Each structure stands twice: as C-alpha cells, then as structure tokens.
Amino acid sequence: MILPGATIGMIGGGQLGRMFTIAAKYLGYKVIVLEPDEHSPAGQVADTQFIAPYDDADALAVFAEQCDVITTEFENIPASVLEKLAESCPVHPSAAALSKTQDRIIEKDFIRSCGLLPVPYGVIRTRSDVATAVAAIEFPAILKTARFGYDGKGQITVNTPEEAVEGYEKTHKSADCVLEQRVDLACEISVVLARNVDGEMQVFPVSENVHVDGILFQSIVPARVEEDIARAAQTAAKRLADELGYVGVLAVEFFVTKQGALLVNEIAPRTHNSGHFTIDACVTSQFEQQVRTVCNLPFGSTELLSPVVMTNLLGDVWGDSQPDWTKVLSSPKSKLHLYGKAAARPGRKMGHFCTLAETNEAAEQEAKQIFNDLSKA
Known part of the structure; x- marks a missing residue:
C-alpha cells in the first residue's frame, strides 16, 4: 500500500484531475500535476504543478523523482511517456492499457477479441x-x-x-x-468500475445517459433498464478490464438497442463524466476510488445512497455573464460543482450539478427546472 502522506502524480490538469486531486487531499496525499496550461483546473488545487508538455523529457524525469505513484485523467497521453515514467515509478493505468483505447480502430478490434459486440x-x-x-x-x-x-x-x-x-x-x-x-437506440448506459493490481473489482451502479449534440447532458441513476441488461453491461465491463490487465478506474459506454441488443460504444481508461454522480450519491466517489486503487488501498463501498440526476453545465449557459447560481443553491438536494475554468465558451464543460431525490422522476423534474432557470437567467 502507498499510504496517506505519499505523493501522487497526476498527468493532466482538467476537471477530472481536479476532482481526483480534491479526493486525494481529503485522504491526506500530496498531489503533483503535470500540465502545460498554467491555469489548469487541477493545478489550482494541487500542491505543485509542473507546467510542461506531456512529453517533455526533462520535466518528466523530475516529475517521476518526486512521485510515489502516477496516474492519468485522460487517454491521449503518448504511450511512450507512460512507459518511460514506469521505469522510475508505478504508473496506473499502464501504457499497454492506454494504447488499446487511444485509437477507435484498435479499440473496436479489442472489443471483438473479448467476445463482445461493438456498433x-x-x-x-x-x-x-x-x-x-x-x-x-x-x-x-x-x-x-x-x-x-x-x-x-x-x-x-x-x-x-x-x-x-x-x-x-x-x-x-x-x-x-x-x-x-447509427443504431436504433432505446438508451445509452455506462458502467464505471475500479480494478486493483490483484484483479479484484468494484462496480458502481449503472448510469443512463442523455446526450445533446454529442455531449453528455444528463446521467440518470439508477439506469432505467431491465436488471438483466444492467448485469450484462457490468459483466462486459469487467471482462474488458480483465483483458486489459487494467489498474485504476475505467468507464465503458454501451448502446442498448430497441431490439434489446447490448453494444459496446467506447472504453474510457479513466474516471468519466457519467460517473460524477458518485461524488454526491455514493458512499465512495469514483475519484476517491481511483486514489484507493492506484495506491493499492482497500476499495470503498460503491453503494448508491439515493436516486440522482447529474446535469452538465456547458459554457452555453454562461452567455455574457456568470449564471445566477442561486438557482442551484436554493435547491437543498442539489450539489453544485464548478471546475475553475476562466473562459466559458459553447460546448466547453464548465461544471455540473447533482440533484438527489426519493425517485428518478422527482430528481429529473427538479433538475429540469433548475437547468431551465439557469438557462433563462
């Protein structure tokens, strides 16, 4: 185990790195971020930020010297970078795992090799x-x-x-x-799981996802699918993680067709937008679970404490000024998360909010009203 007080390196300074850093610091770890953007969301909350390109050999050498373990927040890091870092420090996920998910052609071939169906x-x-x-x-x-x-x-x-x-x-x-x-969709769902170095896994509740213009708008949990579909998706995600020899948090997106078929859409070798609900609605968030997994700590519980709807906030909501956040904050069962990005622009993920309620329907209704009020403000 790599215990609290140690230093975790995070490659990538976006919002996923930010939420990971916050979770790590709650547990008593130090976090160093490697990210070329000097105003990165993760760098704002980390102990230290190395402002350098991801493939800067000199920066990587110093970065690795200061870390006890290294992880990532996105998949488009050159595999050679992770291979080099792994010579000095444990790196999770591995370069081999990332290389299979960086290219859609390689990824789809891999999915088929696991006996699963892509689109x-x-x-x-x-x-x-x-x-x-x-x-x-x-x-x-x-x-x-x-x-x-x-x-x-x-x-x-x-x-x-x-x-x-x-x-x-x-x-x-x-x-x-x-x-x-294009397939005849009934819905889109995703599975977020964690796998440790011993191959043990913990799976979060299945999320039902609603996209607008190709960008995730809402995640609804529990997903409104038959139990056998949810179990099949979790089993498929576990198979992919095993075949990758994956260590860390992994997300798998699925299409459920109107004919009842379950198709693998994409694999994300990292925490995922559709897993943000776990921060407020599960015993353990996906970000804390990533900390626990890469440091080889025992898993936290993935129990769902409440039905929840996660709603993304894109730069479109900003318009010419800061939104009226009282529209969210006045809802006692909604939790606002902002990512510290200075410039809002259409399509850019600026934050999200989670709405908890006794039922999915009540959470959806409340979230819809909040989002509409924000959009009008």
Missing part, C-alpha cells in the same frame, strides 16, 4: 477503403476520426457513400477513420 463499423485508412467500409454498415452512419475525437468532435453524420468519401477527404483531412452505423 457495426467499417475502417477507412485510405480513399480506396471507403467502398469496403460502406459495405459493412447501413446508412445513416457516423464518420469518426480514429484518434482524438471526444464530446462530438471529429465526427459527422453521413447518409450516402458519396458523403462518406467527401467527409473522409475534406472534414477529416484523410486521417484514419471509422464509419459507424
């Missing part, structure tokens, strides 16, 4: 691959860059083979892509 898709690496990719799916479809896309970025809807060619050549600048078939 029907085709691979486009060159213009000549478009015809083969189109033959593998039915339109309408979504063309996605294989790397670096998130929150709706790097993807467009295409309805014909001609649009797929145009999207590949122009919008995606001939980067490797996947062409994913």
